[in-house]
Amino acid sequence: MLVHIKDLVIPDMVGKFAYPAFNTQNLETTMGIIQAADGLNTPVIIEVSEGAVKYAGLTTIYEIMATLADSVKVPVALHMDHGKDMEQLRRGIELGFSSVMIDHSGLSTEENIRDTKAMVEFAHSHGAWVQGEIGKIRGSEDWVNVSDSEALLTDPDEAEQFYRATGVDTLAGSFGTVHGIIKIRGGVTPHVDVARINAIHQRIKVPLVLHGASGVDENVIHAAIEAGIAIINIDTELRLAYGESLRKSLADQPEEVDPRYIMKPVIEAVKKAAERKLLQFGTKNLIKQ
Numbered sequence: 675m676l677v678h679i680k681d682l683v684i685p686d687m688v689g690k691f692a693y694p695a696f697n698t699q700n701l702e703t704t705m706g707i708i709q710a711a712d713g714l715n716t717p718v719i720i721e722v723s724e725g726a727v728k729y730a731g732l733t734t735i736y737e738i739m740a741t742l743a744d745s746v747k748v749p750v751a752l753h754m755d756h757g758k759d760m761e762q763l764r765r766g767i768e769l770g771f772s773s774v775m776i777d778h779s780g781l782s783t784e785e786n787i788r789d790t791k792a793m794v795e796f797a798h799s800h801g802a803w804v805q806g807e808i809g810k811i812r813g814s815e816d817w818v819n820v821s822d823s824e825a826l827l828t829d830p831d832e833a834e835q836f837y838r839a840t841g842v843d844t845l846a847g848s849f850g851t852v853h854g855i856i857k858i859r860g861g862v863t864p865h866v867d868v869a870r871i872n873a874i875h876q877r878i879k880v881p882l883v884l885h886g887a888s889g890v891d892e893n894v895i896h897a898a899i900e901a902g903i904a905i906i907n908i909d910t911e912l913r914l915a916y917g918e919s920l921r922k923s924l925a926d927q928p929e930e931v932d933p934r935y936i937m938k939p940v941i942e943a944v945k946k947a948a949e950r951k952l953l954q955f956g957t958k959n960l961i962k963q
């Protein structure tokens with residue numbers, strides 16, 4: 675069932691469990707995510723990046739996400755991830771995304787506040803939520819050493835100032851994680867600064883979002899949830915499941931030409947990867963309620 679993100683991310687859940695926000699790019703990834711959520715009877719957030727929109731088309735990917743979300747009983751909310759193009763975010767809101775992330779964290783703090791505030795005004799006038807970002811979350815391409823990376827982490831004072839100036843509904847920060855495959859294949863273990871998350875949570879009661887969370891140890895995830903993380907973004911772990919199972923499926927069935935049979939194990943692998951995260955993030959608490 676397609677729901678607004680505000681129906682999932684309620685103040686009561688913060689500190690207890692987190693929703694995974696899974697990135698999708700196509701039909702099969704979305705099917706795997708939806709089947710995992712449906713099978714565990716666990717609500718989920720599905721999100722799409724600008725790169726995925728460029729690949730699939732905004733309306734096409736939205737319709738795939740919304741149609742599949744509405745094909746199951748379990749609540750599913752749709753979100754636009756890491757938006758730099760404000761016009762595209764506005765189009766997404768008009769289309770039906772209940773939440774968008776404006777990521778102008780690469781600009782100066784003043785410019786980030788200005789643009790995020792404008793996005794919040796537009797989104798709220800259309801009933802949608804906005805996620806802002808303050809601090810710089812590293813990507814595989816800008817991995818730096820630990821002392822340098824400290825400088826990129828979200829400062830609690832700045833987070834409070836950003837929140838109060840913009841009125842965002844959810845807030846992403848740089849808490850030590852890094853986007854992409856590097857922490858899984860690159861042999862580097864990001865240090866998640868749980869104390870920093872807690873310090874921000876104590877100041878501002880806005881649901882916090884942990885990006886770059888693929889491959890992060892389960893105990894660290896639980897500590898981050900207790901400290902105030904309400905949404906955890908996962909892309910790379912699903913991409914890995916997708917890629918590995920597709921390679922195996924093609925190798926196992928070298929004569930097969932029907933995409934439906936080639937893709938069946940891929941959907942299953944994405945489903946299993948998504949299930950692991952849904953269970954790990956404590957969303958299983960919902961099942962008991």
Ligand code: G3H
Pocket residue numbers: 697723724725726756853854885886909910
């Ligand atoms: O945080 C970014 C997501 O993993 C999306 O990545 O921009 O390559 O689609 P992408």
Ligand code: 13P
Pocket residue numbers: 697755756852853854855884885886887888889907908909910911
């Ligand atoms: P990963 O690359 O760790 O899966 O992070 C995804 C993400 O943060 C999407 O916004």
Ligand code: ZN
Pocket residue numbers: 756853885886907
């Ligand atoms: Zn991210």
